[in-house]
Amino acid sequence: MNRRSTSTRRRWLAACGSASVGIAGLSGCTGSDDSNDENGSSDPAGTGEEPDESGTEGVHNGSSGESWPMARFSANNGMVTDEWSGPDGPLEERWTVETDNKVAGPVIGNGLVYIADESSKFYAIDVISGETAWTFDAEESVPTTPAVTDDTVYFLTETLYAIDSANGDQLWSIELGSSGAGDIRISDETVYIHNAGTLYAVSITEKSIVLERGADSTQDIAIGNDGTFYAVRRTNNEADYEVIAVNVTDRETKWTYSPSGNVSSGFGLLVHDGTIYLNEMERVLTINGETGEAETLTEYEKTSETVPTTGRAPTLGNGILYSPAPIGYPAVHAVELEVKGEPSAWNSDALEGGPTGFPPFISKDTLYVWRGYGYVDINAINPETGKQRWSFDVRDHQDMARGMVQGYAILEDSIIYSIDGNYSVIGALETA
Numbered sequence: 299m300n301r302r303s304t305s306t307r308r309r310w311l312a313a314c315g316s317a318s319v320g321i322a323g324l325s326g327c328t329g330s331d332d333s334n335d336e337n338g339s340s341d342p343a344g345t346g347e348e349p350d351e352s353g354t355e356g357v358h359n360g361s362s363g364e365s366w367p368m369a370r371f372s373a374n375n376g377m378v379t380d381e382w383s384g385p386d387g388p389l390e391e392r393w394t395v396e397t398d399n400k401v402a403g404p405v406i407g408n409g410l411v412y413i414a415d416e417s418s419k420f421y422a423i424d425v426i427s428g429e430t431a432w433t434f435d436a437e438e439s440v441p442t443t444p445a446v447t448d449d450t451v452y453f454l455t456e457t458l459y460a461i462d463s464a465n466g467d468q469l470w471s472i473e474l475g476s477s478g479a480g481d482i483r484i485s486d487e488t489v490y491i492h493n494a495g496t497l498y499a500v501s502i503t504e505k506s507i508v509l510e511r512g513a514d515s516t517q518d519i520a521i522g523n524d525g526t527f528y529a530v531r532r533t534n535n536e537a538d539y540e541v542i543a544v545n546v547t548d549r550e551t552k553w554t555y556s557p558s559g560n561v562s563s564g565f566g567l568l569v570h571d572g573t574i575y576l577n578e579m580e581r582v583l584t585i586n587g588e589t590g591e592a593e594t595l596t597e598y599e600k601t602s603e604t605v606p607t608t609g610r611a612p613t614l615g616n617g618i619l620y621s622p623a624p625i626g627y628p629a630v631h632a633v634e635l636e637v638k639g640e641p642s643a644w645n646s647d648a649l650e651g652g653p654t655g656f657p658p659f660i661s662k663d664t665l666y667v668w669r670g671y672g673y674v675d676i677n678a679i680n681p682e683t684g685k686q687r688w689s690f691d692v693r694d695h696q697d698m699a700r701g702m703v704q705g706y707a708i709l710e711d712s713i714i715y716s717i718d719g720n721y722s723v724i725g726a727l728e729t730a
Contacts, residue, residue, distance in 0.1 A: 363711070366407075366714070367484070368443070368445040369481065369705060373483040373490070374522065378660045379660070385713060385728055385729045387729070388690065389676075390730040391695045392712060393725070395725070397723075397724070398721060398722070399441075399722060400718045401414065401723075402441035402705060403705015403706065404706070406446070408464060410425060410431055411424075411714055412451050413716060415441050419434070420444070420459075421433050422463075423724065425709075432466035434461055434468070436455050438456050438457065440480075443482070447484060452484065454482055456493070457473050458471060481493075483520070488525065490519060490521050495512060496513065497511050497527060497544065513531050516531040517565035518565060518611065519567070520568065520574070522543075522569050525546055526545060527544040528541065528574060529541070530566070532565070533556065534560065538556065538560050539565060540554055540556040541554070541585060542554050543590060552588075552590070555585055555590045557578065557583075557592075565609045566611030573586065573587060575614065576609075577609055577621045579605045579606075580599075580605055582596050595619070598621070598631050607623060607631070617634060618633070618635070618682075620632055620681075622655070622667075625651065626652065628651060629649050629652050629653075629654045629667050630652075630665070648683065648685045651669075653670070654668065655703065656668045656706065659708050660681055672702045674691055674692050674717065676689060696723060698719045698721070698723070711729070712728045713727045
């Protein structure tokens with residue numbers, strides 16, 4: 299069944315005005331008799347590729363400064379590129395689209411921003427103009443960050459939808475049987491999903507579920523270069539956690555790691571060169587991806603009533619691991635893997651304070667950190683010294699009394715973000 303509800307960009311612009319028109323208003327505009335069928339049918343299989351965990355330390359293959367294929371950039375949650383730098387500050391608004399409905403984080407591909415809201419609508423927005431290219435209506439209404447390949451975008455509710463990324467036509471779908479805000483990663487022709495306490499692996503070529511297993515209270519997922527499905531979940535009434543490694547081929551659990559005692563932290567995963575990294579209270583923990591054996595990489599000094607890390611996943615680039623920090627600490631901690639301590643050139647006093655809300659992103663020469671209440675302040679930092687280059691509050695050009703950033707993407711010439719507050723916004727920023 300084709301649930302597409304679409305109009306051409308020309309029709310949206312003519313009927314609904316400029317990009318500043320809210321999505322709530324756009325969805326009420328009349329459709330067009332124009333058809334996008336001339337774009338042809340996309341390959342339903344898509345082109346999901348393996349994350350590159352060596353050399354560029356987690357760059358998603360095919361990303362060249364114009365795409366951000368999934369929530370954490372690559373299937374291993376790499377959040378690193380050495381291909382581009384990102385826009386220079388100061389920044390200014392390129393476009394802003396408002397909606398009355400809460401939104402998930404954005405992904406970018408094929409010149410379009412893909413984003414879902416809680417009204418069960420899925421949007422494709424032109425990354426340059428902010429015009430709505432097409433919309434897709436689902437029957438369920440759970441906003442989850444999608445994932446996109448060269449020709450297919452994957453949208454998750456209680457159903458996984460494969461949608462033609464160019465025109466919004468539904469290619470195929472699979473009912474998962476579980477409903478809730480979830481997570482998607484794509485690697486080697488497989489869609490990896492966490493949805494409402496269940497882990498799924500869906501073969502893109504076969505359009506079928508090849509793995510389904512329970513994992514209540516899952517907080518994060520990441521995929522190894524060999525296709526191992528890693529997940530971290532809360533246990534013991536959310537007072538503890540465990541990491542599990544699942545072999546998708548034989549559907550067997552390779553190992554399970556749980557710390558001794560009660561540890562209510564460590565809920566974000568990074569996989570790099572066969573090792574899992576996570577922030578656990580005061581320490582950075584490494585877990586061998588094959589055996590599940592864990593070691594402490596380093597411990598951060600506790601100088602506040604709160605523990606030094608937020609539990610969100612660290613980011614690794616150029617031999618330095620960066621950990622998001624809570625209030626009471628500099629916005630990000632840095633540890634050099636070779637010496638297992640702070641880099642000699644790093645000056646934590648140069649940093650603004652936490653809390654930091656997302657794993658940082660490392661471009662060719664910049665460390666991007668989202669910090670402050672609501673994580674609304676973008677800080678561009680020298681990744682070697684910690685010195686701030688510029689900062690920008692995404693609410694500066696909006697009449698938003700409060701807000702919480704839901705997700706972001708750093709491209710070569712722009713930053714795309716979504717924020718929920720007294721209203722919701724999808725926005726694009728560029729160099730002023």
